[in-house]
Amino acid sequence: MLKALKKMFGKGSGEQPAPTPQGEAPAAAREGRSQPPKNDKPARDGKPRAPKANAERKPRDEQAKADKPKPEKPRRERPAKPPTPASTWKLEDFVVEPQEGKTRFHDFPLAPELMHALHDLGFPYCTPIQAGVLGYTLKGRDAIGRAQTGTGKTAAFLISIITQLLQTPPPKERYMGEPRALIIAPTRELVVQIAKDAAALTRYTGLNVMSFVGGMDFDKQLKQLESRFCDILVATPGRLLDFNQRGEVHLDMVEVLVLDEADRMLDMGFIPQVRQIIRQTPPKAERQTLLFSATFTDDVMNLAQQWTTNPAIVEIEPENVASETVEQHVYAVAGSDKYKLLYNLITQNNWERVMVFANRKDEVRRIEERLVRDGVSAAQMSGDVPQHKRIKVLEGFRAGHIRVLVATDVAGRGIHIDGISHVINFTLPEVPDDYVHRIGRTGRAGASGTSISFAGEDDAFALPPIEELLGRKINCEYPPAELLKPVPRRH
Incomplete structure (x- = not known):
């Protein structure tokens, strides 16, 4: 099955690349996406990004709102959230001995702030899906991952996102409601869990994590969006579209897009909404896209082909489908x-x-x-x-x-x-x-x-x-x- 998938995406042997040595910047911080003026960012394939005709923000659905134009919100620039003090912690405090057959987080070029959080959480070694995914994503590759539940795939994409955002400074001119990383998940519980994990991993970084889900107070969620910049946004498709269509959230600065549990989003009928959301993000050549699914059906792989560029396929086959424990x-x-x-x-x-x-x-x-x-x-x-x-x-x-x-x-x-x-x-x-x-x-x-x-x-x-x-x-x-x-x- 893995060979057929690799053939679909035109890959060769598919061997996992060796982890980048500690301290080496991954792929020049996504091949130039660190440059502050967002309209001058080159695409990940090296082609220059076409400048916008007008740098001022326009409403996303001008034709639909022609009768009732919405005044543009003034830019609000506020200082980023200060990171939690790291006290006197040093990387030397996080000692993990190499073990045969195991990959350490030390084996990847992760920021000390992120390593501090991993130390707090007690994560010395990568799970197989984490080792497989990070070997590609930290070098800027798109990835499609499959692993059974409870294998740590959430941490895999969060570590990749946090590394990207720490190594690529945000533009000097920035609007509220412009997330740099977007994670879409099918259920409210999963969104809340991902946001909780993201908050733990970003504790010492100063990055802001927000979550939008239906069934909760819209105005309360709007207030948090208006209070500070949004670095990582985790959301269900419907509530995210509510914010986007009201002009409160703009997705053209998304550097990393994650689709979690794509098979379940298909089952629940969310794909039309997800398509609407993805159309608001930069072209796939200008963003990194990570897609995770418990199963690789034909429908899932067709979506992956539309939304990713030359993705690495990481498929962790468990010895048993259900946990031996x-x-x-x-x-x-x-x-x-x-x-x-x-x-x-x-x-x-x-x-x-x-x-x-x-x-x-x-x-x-x-x-x-x-x-x-x-x-x-x-x-x-x-x-x-x-x-x-x-x-x-x-x-x-x-x-x-x-x-x-x-x-x-x-x-x-x-x-x-x-x-x-x-x-x-x-x-x-x-x-x-x-x-x-x-x-x-x-x-x-x-x-x-x-x-x-x-x-x-x-x-x-x-x-x-x-x-x-x-x-x-x-x-x-x-x-x-x-x-x-x-x-x-x-x-």
Whole structure:
């Protein structure tokens, strides 16, 4: 499959280049993109960028707004956010011994401020997707990456973005609402998680990170945009278009564009919106584009061909599709007994942090309501829950105040919470890949975890395709009688 992909993009052997030695500037800071006057920036292929006819900003949709022209906002220049003091930290404090078969972050030309953040986070060695991607992107190449969930691809593109922005000074004349790096993700939870990771990695750099998602106060998000320059913007497609079409966000200064979970954006119907957004950014020869996907379907690769230039393809094939740290079980159980089984598993085993997945929003709501009624601390996560409440629920679950999080597949990707001991599939997903993403919420960062799936008369048909994807059978058993005891009535 990898050979076919490389043939599509006209590549040769595809061997990963050796990391650039520490201290060497990558590809002359993107072949000249560091020059301050933004209209004079050369393209990454060396051709000069055509100057704009008028350097003054014009509204993006003049024809649509001809009847009601919007006055141009005055330029507002404010000092950049001061970086968090690094105290007396030195690179020598971050000692990582070379190990055979492992790539250190020291092996790449990363700024001391970024290395300090990696040290704080406890990341001495790169994961395979990080080592593979950074070997190309730090030299200015576009890249397409595929790796299973929880492998560190978020840090891979954030490290690349931060390095680019630190090595290429912003133009002297700059407008508010002009991000230099743009990350588009399909769900609100994933956007919030990426922004949180970006804030941790930029802690000592002075770079500003902002996130725009639907379901939250528009004016509050607008105020943060008006308060300081935006270096890294993470957004869902719909809310980003809202800001762009109102003239609050302009994308013609984007140096790095990241599309995360492209396969899911296809599934959710976001591609028309993403196309609108990409048309507002510089041509693909003048920006770096990174695309990540859990699967390389024909549709994903066609999009990559349209939006990238000579991309490096980094495909990390796991030995097993599902993590070896997750122990998997399937209980054959009648639909009418599923709730009793769920309640008894949680209460009899005294589990403290459990995720329960169901396929439909109404199912999620009913399970959560019954658990709460029966004295189990629970909350729900689905597309019907307002964003501010979803964030509050996630924080409560992370802090241990909520024992059971019941969710649709909106929480199947992008939610990284340590200490989830069990994932329960109340209903088996119809898409086998969703099974892998669901059970990947446990057994993270080397910890062990357990997944238990309930196979009833209505969803047992979904098990064979899941087993085919995993490449092995999952032992199906009947639950012991004590796990099917009636739920005690509460007075």
